[in-house]
Amino acid sequence: MSEAERIAQSEAIAPGEAERVAQAYRHCESLTREQAGNFYYAIRLLPLARRRAICAVYAFARRVDDIADGTLEPEEKLRRLDVQAHALAALSSPASVAVSTAAAGGDGSAPATDPVMVALADTYERFPLPPAALEDLIEGMRMDVDKVAYERFEDLVPYCRRVAGSIGRVSLAIFGARDADLADRPSDQSADRSAGGAVRQSAIAGQLADDLGVAMQLTNILRDLREDAENFRLYIPMEDLRRFGEDGVVAKISDAQRAALIRFEAQRARAWFERGMPLVAMLDRRSAACVLAMAGIYSALLDRIEADPGRVMRERISLPAHAKVLIAARSLLKVAR
Numbered sequence: 236m237s238e239a240e241r242i243a244q245s246e247a248i249a250p251g252e253a254e255r256v257a258q259a260y261r262h263c264e265s266l267t268r269e270q271a272g273n274f275y276y277a278i279r280l281l282p283l284a285r286r287r288a289i290c291a292v293y294a295f296a297r298r299v300d301d302i303a304d305g306t307l308e309p310e311e312k313l314r315r316l317d318v319q320a321h322a323l324a325a326l327s328s329p330a331s332v333a334v335s336t337a338a339a340g341g342d343g344s345a346p347a348t349d350p351v352m353v354a355l356a357d358t359y360e361r362f363p364l365p366p367a368a369l370e371d372l373i374e375g376m377r378m379d380v381d382k383v384a385y386e387r388f389e390d391l392v393p394y395c396r397r398v399a400g401s402i403g404r405v406s407l408a409i410f411g412a413r414d415a416d417l418a419d420r421p422s423d424q425s426a427d428r429s430a431g432g433a434v435r436q437s438a439i440a441g442q443l444a445d446d447l448g449v450a451m452q453l454t455n456i457l458r459d460l461r462e463d464a465e466n467f468r469l470y471i472p473m474e475d476l477r478r479f480g481e482d483g484v485v486a487k488i489s490d491a492q493r494a495a496l497i498r499f500e501a502q503r504a505r506a507w508f509e510r511g512m513p514l515v516a517m518l519d520r521r522s523a524a525c526v527l528a529m530a531g532i533y534s535a536l537l538d539r540i541e542a543d544p545g546r547v548m549r550e551r552i553s554l555p556a557h558a559k560v561l562i563a564a565r566s567l568l569k570v571a572r
Contacts, residue, residue, distance in 0.1 A: 256357045259350035260287040263294035270297060273536070276559040277528035280567055281410075281521055288362055288409045291354035295323075296372060296402060298351060303376040304466075312380045320373050322352055326359045364408045365441075371401040379468070388472045388503070392449060399455070400448035407444040407514075410522035440517050447511030447530065453504035454533045457497060457540050460547045471500065490545055497544035501537050508534065520570045527566035532559055 267290040268275050278289045302315045358364065375397030385391040456463070456470040463470060479496040480488030488496070508530055515523045532554060539552050546552055 256353060259353035259357070260291065262350035263287070263290040263354045266290070266297065267293045272553065273529070273532045273559070276532065276556075276563050277525045277566075280524045280528060280563060284361065285409050285411070285522070287354070288358040289406060291351070291358045292364075292369075292402065292405050292409070294351045295319075295355050295369065299373055299376045300398075303379040309380050313377060316373055316376055316380070320370065323355075323369055323373070326352075326356050358409075362409050365404050368401040368404045371397045375401070382468060384469055385472045387474050391470065391472055394470075395449040395452040396445055399452035400445035403444035403446075403448035403511075404441050407440055410525070411519040436517070440514060443511045443514035443517070445511075446507055447514060447526070450504050450507035450511055451529070451533050453500065453507060454537055454540075457500055457504070457547060458536060458552055460497070461549070462551065471496070475499065493548070494544035497547060498541050501541045504537060505534070515570075523570045524563075524567045527569060528563040531562040531566055535562060 264287065267278070271293055274293060278286050281289065299316060299319050302312055302319070305312065307315070375394055378394055378397070383394070385394070460471075475496060476488070479499070480492040512530060515526050518526060535554055535558065536552065539554070540547060
């Protein structure tokens with residue numbers, strides 16, 4: 236059975252529309268494979284439908300990130316982010332796939348023959364995505380356009396939750412929850428208590444996914460330190476810069492001070508990974524393997540950064556493909572056991 240046939244069968248939509256949706260997903264998956272080196276190796280562990288949905292989310296996130304990071308004037312960036320926010324809001328309607336035919340493309344002018352919005356609309360139809368999460372992502376991109384500086388770490392955390400925690404929360408909605416043991420479920424008269432417990436569990440899982448997003452964004456900040464400095468962006472909290480160097484400027488502190496600063500921030504990222512990792516036990520095996528792989532890849536990246544902190548000011552640190560494949564394979568074996 237072809238991908239379009241599977242989509243048509245699962246949603247009872249016309250074959251022509253199913254093919255359009257299938258093509259849109261293929262576009263998003265290709266984009267994710269080309270541009271999300273760490274992300275893609277982990278999501279390959281997911282079943283097809285979930286992987287496609289995650290790719291649609293990534294493609295949209297890549298779009299708004301490219302707008303914020305591009306060379307346009309700030310006013311134009313904000314205008315285009317507003318266009319994407321309006322297109323996103325349209326997807327919350329019951330007829331989201333149909334509405335996507337009027338949604339905006341990346342430049343704010345193309346009709347939604349735009350594959351990213353077509354795929355994302357279908358994802359909204361198939362999964363209970365939290366409506367505010369991708370709105371938070373766009374708000375984080377607006378913060379990037381405004382080039383906000385952060386005095387304390389507590390000021391940085393809301394930004395991290397918007398640009399990365401939001402993706403964690405959306406991903407959680409796409410992942411499958413671990414099946415509960417039916418024998419341990421309460422009797423019918425305890426159903427109300429059981430429902431309340433499910434709501435609490437969902438809230439806890441959302442917080443854990445958000446924490447993992449913060450951990451990954453802190454890692455990204457260290458990896459991109461040189462590139463961000465060249466673009467006059469600074470995400471390291473000012474109080475940390477003053478702690479490790481009198482100037483409070485990354486490029487001006489000594490190599491030893493910078494190394495100590497980077498190792499300090501790397502340990503902070505690890506602490507946030509520890510906060511979020513209990514999420515794994517709340518997921519089904521394939522989703523748990525995906526999260527383990529992602530965390531493992533980012534942890535290995537932190538290992539490289541800590542081993543040679545000065546490298547981040549010389550080049551973009553990354554892992555070779557074979558290392559990512561090995562981490563993904565180990566993650567799958569770990570949950571299988």
